[in-house]
Amino acid sequence: MTSTKITNVGILNVTGYVGAETARLLYNHPYVRIVGVTGRSMAGKRLPEVFPHLFALDLPVTETLPEGCDIVFSALPHAAAAETLAPIIQAGIPVVDGSADFRLQDVPVYEATYKTTHPAPALVAQSVFGLPELHRDAIRITKLAAGPGCHSTGVILALAPLFAAGLIEHSVIADTKTGLSGAGRAFALPVHFSEADENVSPYGLDGHRHVPEMLQELTFVRGRKTEPVTVTFTPHYIPMTRGILSTCYADALVGVSIDRVEIMQMYRDFYADAPFVRVSDAPPSTKAVAGTNFCVVHPSVNLQTGKIVVTSALDNLGKGAAGAMVQCMNLMRGYDEDAGLRTLGLFP
Amino acid sequence: MTSTKITNVGILNVTGYVGAETARLLYNHPYVRIVGVTGRSMAGKRLPEVFPHLFALDLPVTETLPEGCDIVFSALPHAAAAETLAPIIQAGIPVVDGSADFRLQDVPVYEATYKTTHPAPALVAQSVFGLPELHRDAIRITKLAAGPGCHSTGVILALAPLFAAGLIEHSVIADTKTGLSGAGRAFALPVHFSEADENVSPYGLDGHRHVPEMLQELTFVRGRKTEPVTVTFTPHYIPMTRGILSTCYADALVGVSIDRVEIMQMYRDFYADAPFVRVSDAPPSTKAVAGTNFCVVHPSVNLQTGKIVVTSALDNLGKGAAGAMVQCMNLMRGYDEDAGLRTLGLFP
Amino acid sequence: MTSTKITNVGILNVTGYVGAETARLLYNHPYVRIVGVTGRSMAGKRLPEVFPHLFALDLPVTETLPEGCDIVFSALPHAAAAETLAPIIQAGIPVVDGSADFRLQDVPVYEATYKTTHPAPALVAQSVFGLPELHRDAIRITKLAAGPGCHSTGVILALAPLFAAGLIEHSVIADTKTGLSGAGRAFALPVHFSEADENVSPYGLDGHRHVPEMLQELTFVRGRKTEPVTVTFTPHYIPMTRGILSTCYADALVGVSIDRVEIMQMYRDFYADAPFVRVSDAPPSTKAVAGTNFCVVHPSVNLQTGKIVVTSALDNLGKGAAGAMVQCMNLMRGYDEDAGLRTLGLFP
Amino acid sequence: MTSTKITNVGILNVTGYVGAETARLLYNHPYVRIVGVTGRSMAGKRLPEVFPHLFALDLPVTETLPEGCDIVFSALPHAAAAETLAPIIQAGIPVVDGSADFRLQDVPVYEATYKTTHPAPALVAQSVFGLPELHRDAIRITKLAAGPGCHSTGVILALAPLFAAGLIEHSVIADTKTGLSGAGRAFALPVHFSEADENVSPYGLDGHRHVPEMLQELTFVRGRKTEPVTVTFTPHYIPMTRGILSTCYADALVGVSIDRVEIMQMYRDFYADAPFVRVSDAPPSTKAVAGTNFCVVHPSVNLQTGKIVVTSALDNLGKGAAGAMVQCMNLMRGYDEDAGLRTLGLFP
Secondary structure (H helix, E strand, O other): OOOOOOEEEEEEOOOOHHHHHHHHHHHOOOOEEEEEEEOOOOEOEEHHHHOHHHOOOOOEEEOOOOOOOOEEEEOOOOOHHHHHHHHHHHOOOOEEEOOOOOOOOOHHHHHHHHOOOOOOHHHHHHOEEOOHHHHHHHHHHOOEEEOOOHHHHHHHHHHHHHHHOOOEOOEEEEEEEEOHHHHOOOOOHHHEHHHHOOOOEEOOOOOOOOHHHHHHHHHHHHOOOOOOOEEEEEEEEOOOOOOEEEEEEEOEOOOOOOOHHHHHHHHHHHOOOOOOEEEOOOOOOHHHHOOOOOEEEEEEEOOOOOOEEEEEEEOOOHHHHHHHHHHHHHHHHOOOOOOOOOOOOOOO | OOOOOOEEEEEEOOOOHHHHHHHHHHHOOOOEEEEEEEOOOOOOOEHHHHOHHHOOOOOEEEOOOOOOOOEEEEOOOOOHHHHHHHHHHHOOOOEEEOOOOOOOOOHHHHHHHHOOOOOOHHHHHHOEEOOHHHHHHHHHHOOEEEOOOHHHHHHHHHHHHHHHHOOEOOEEEEEEEEOHHHHOOOOOHHHEHHHHOOOOEEOOOOOOOOHHHHHHHHHHHHOOOOOOOEEEEEEEEOOOOOOEEEEEEEOEOOOOOOOHHHHHHHHHHHOOOOOOEEEOOOOOOHHHHOOOOOEEEEEEEOOOOOOEEEEEEEOOOHHHHHHHHHHHHHHHHOOOOOOOOOOOOOOO | OOOOOOEEEEEEOOOOHHHHHHHHHHHOOOOEEEEEEEOOOOEOEEHHHHOHHHOOOOOEEEOOOOOOOOEEEEOOOOOHHHHHHHHHHHOOOOEEEOOOOOOOOOHHHHHHHHOOOOOOHHHHHHOEEOOHHHHHHHHHHOOEEEOOOHHHHHHHHHHHHHHHHOOEOOEEEEEEEEOHHHHOOOOOHHHEHHHHOOOOEEOOOOOOOOHHHHHHHHHHHHOOOOOOOEEEEEEEEOOOOOOEEEEEEEOEOOOOOOOHHHHHHHHHHHOOOOOOEEEOOOOOOHHHHOOOOOEEEEEEEOOOOOOEEEEEEEOOOHHHHHHHHHHHHHHHOOOOOOOOOOOOOOOO | OOOOOOEEEEEEOOOOHHHHHHHHHHHOOOOEEEEEEEOOOOEOEEHHHHOHHHOOOOOEEEOOOOOOOOEEEEOOOOOHHHHHHHHHHHOOOOEEEOOOOOOOOOHHHHHHHHOOOOOOHHHHHHOEEOOHHHHHHHHHHOOEEEOOOHHHHHHHHHHHHHHHHOOEOOEEEEEEEEOHHHHOOOOOHHHEHHHHOOOOEEOOOOOOOOHHHHHHHHHHHHOOOOOOOEEEEEEEEOOOOOOEEEEEEEOEOOOOOOOHHHHHHHHHHHOOOOOOEEEOOOOOOHHHHOOOOOEEEEEEEOOOOOOEEEEEEEOOOHHHHHHHHHHHHHHHOOOOOOOOOOOOOOOO
């Protein structure tokens, strides 16, 4: 039986887009009361001054959270997150972290990827990768869920059934197209309107930080084998605010043949119990899931070449960030997995 | 005391943007069950085939509504609406109509504006203009609410307090900037992506159909006087999907002086009981209200010229259409005025 | 007879959008050789590193211009422009300045508007307002042309014929919709992609710096009279990169009546010799003039209210900035007025 | 020595985007006079009525071309093109065709791809694939150049050096992101503004018509071998008007190793004589080439996986269509290859 008890929530770093989206979602959550929101440079302001769309959430932005939080959401950047969360975790307060700090179980990989010393390596072992589609039971009982990266979610959900079934080669390609809210509210030329508008460009060609978590999770679903999983990952900036479309390419193992009907059925089976993954007959589009926690996955096979092509669409701030975090909280607090997350896409 | 009884709703012409938005809003309404949706060319399909974002509303699109609707929403175009609704109204079923058919109390004005014969002129007298901010009590007891035009809502809400206070000249200017979803799902060159993208242009310079309803309602709040209210109205197409920003210009009557502080207070007083009008100190922006039923109004005075300048922002499919219709239903059914409409803006 | 002699040009502050557009236009000018380009923070780089689209203009960005410029274009911001240009002007080198420093003949008005001390007030009297449609002969013989503000150009060209004919009241309204390149390459929240995309908002409600130059020029064409010209000016940010659409409202003087045919003819006559103003029967759109030096003007009369409504469209970086500067240079150097500026709009 | 003789040009089907862009480019071509433009449904109108941005090209749109064309450009759709062009070609008039009719040397492949009977199969052998980077000498002497598909150009230019060097496996992946002008001016839901805006989606998953020409040309540069070239091609609609970004993935042959420095040099060598291909150290972006005939190619190697990743950017209406056609004409008429095509990108 699901809980309906009220949870008092604190949000760390509400002043970025992930923090604000977390607040927006929790405002409408039937069992949540937001009791505090923090933000460094904006401390002292009211939340609606920082984000007018949150006018009804008239809370002060403070430097630290008040006492009495039943759970803490963090939208702090990596390193700052672990540093700020460590005492909270040690005090036994459940945490949902949106940063990379607790996603990677391998601390040296984390440190090489983020070029920093992990501020709380001893806590990593307690964390669960916050993708309920792979770790639902573990999330239910954890006190530290680590929300996945936005690209990672789209790519992992697109490829997990194939790796789980042991049908594909270890080396895959992931080509993602992302809206620019993924780059956050901080200023930079690639997200300056006049530069980004009417423009598409690849980035991260020297390596993107989400790759290690893709490898960790795809390896998790596949199991360890001789050949390690590799992902050739190329993200692209797209002139829109929200959404990630992931196009993933995989080769069936030698001797394996899979057609479109079979792959569709395999995906439907794999995600039968996942309320937020929709396996679709039609190619996905990001706009259909704008503002939601849904990920639409469309597995297919190229009819000319036999290559497996799986496309997925999600809202990078929804299922790609804040939505997934709320979904984790629902599991951690015993609520319906979709409590507060039933909104349909804002289309058109 | 507000009702929590379930209402069975039918939606006529769900296959346009207003119909789809009505369905999206009602899907999350705590007291509504959608029992039928119609659409002419799409009849026979399932709703998610027509609009993938409504995947969870897996209803058949039919030609007519089933029996048992407690209330009917119509998103039919003008003339078709009155024709289809007439027997429903005559059967005593409450109706919220999104077309222009029941907005104008003066049938000859309607017929001249829409260049058609009114299909049900006898029913016009029963209708109430569906703007709760001006007609809340009448809407509570009507069985026929006529949702206002999207431009009209932005302009009327921006100017009503001034006309009500009798402070301004009869002749005003309204310059609106509208997202392209207002033009609907029907194809046309001005809403063809490559033509509309990176483009701004005025339209309706020969007269726009929303002007008569602006005049009717602004005259209603002002009261009849020698000089009839006139609105010089210029709408503009803007390269975005949702939102209307209305910029209204008015002259204080000779001998009247009003400053920024006074006008702000006057607006706050006027809208003190309106849950969906936010009188704001800061200039409004459409994105802050995307997907919502809110209208942000910012009254001001040009410091150089003394001209009164009032700007307002709303979502043309929300408060400008489907949201207002749901708000009307809430009043007609005795629900909290904001039931199902508490969502905050999808920003960014 | 027009000149075809080569002009050696230097560009100050090529690293902003106006500077870059000036370089782009001059690259294709048949009689121009760009001999130097400056930029403070970017000094030491090659121009294509700063702006990849200028790859063929492989010049070093330097701190100061080389010797030997026949004419200097400045895209420096106000105050910095006058300070840097003063010695150049005093050395007798012709200058086209894109800043506000030499637009306003009234130095105290400049100083109040820009909240700064004018760095070279003694040079102001030498300058000519760089709008050839009003000052062609003066520009031909000046050594200091001051390119108008982008909003000013759209508004002045829309209203000049009416003021020149003495047909309208002194008080007009100008409501402009501008692409975001007008805000330059400097970072700010209103031009951060995720904030600006899908958004419209008014700004400058406390007064905009372009108003004094509108007043100066509209007064120039009208002549001084008892009632000073006033412009209630409201600019709006629009989610696109280039273009300004100006919607201007004026009242015919008491006793004057003007219809659509007459106003169209008056405008055609007024601009008969202006190669870059197109008086159009149809409402203008910004996209049709993207990348060009054209301004499309559409004079009209509201059929319901009799209000005069003139709309104009231009590219804010073209006729609104760099294009106008090149047009001025053409006149100053004796070239065809449209040399290097004959490109048609990049549509779609 | 290059020619400067004037060429009289006729354009078939000027009323689509490729036809209009051809007209725009030729208007500024130093050696071209446009003597006639056709368009079926628009016949009888003036060109500026159909496309206001072409206001200076005040020609009548006719049903057939006038006598006296030295060369004919066709922007007709496939099948209609061959049918209309056959008598022109047979009359010995040089033709540049933008359709697919003369791209594929294998008529059965054409007929299977386009599901139609080729209207003039006997003429196919005379045609040259209009990609000067691969066929410059043949284009110089042909009387029938077939402009490549827009996706094909981006993909072929990205991969040709690798296939020519014999360094990669036969099976490659091409993932393209295209602006919506590529879909033309005809109405359809995926290019309806409100559906396309803020949206990314894959299409053509059942096979895209440009694949056979990619295979033909990549096989041409590689030479025939046991394993036929295959391209797993996935195009995506992107919310912008112009531009294609192609991301191509290839595997080095077993035993071959190539690093980033080597691949860059190989590409620079391969395109040393190609004035419109820029091999770039930095990732390309479509906006930097908007309105131009340039294609920017960035060859790279994924540092984690060793996969070869080549990205390219072009304007689908420029180098992807009308620009390439003008480039072909320049070669066919003995002009400088870049005559009329030296414009830099319209950035920002």
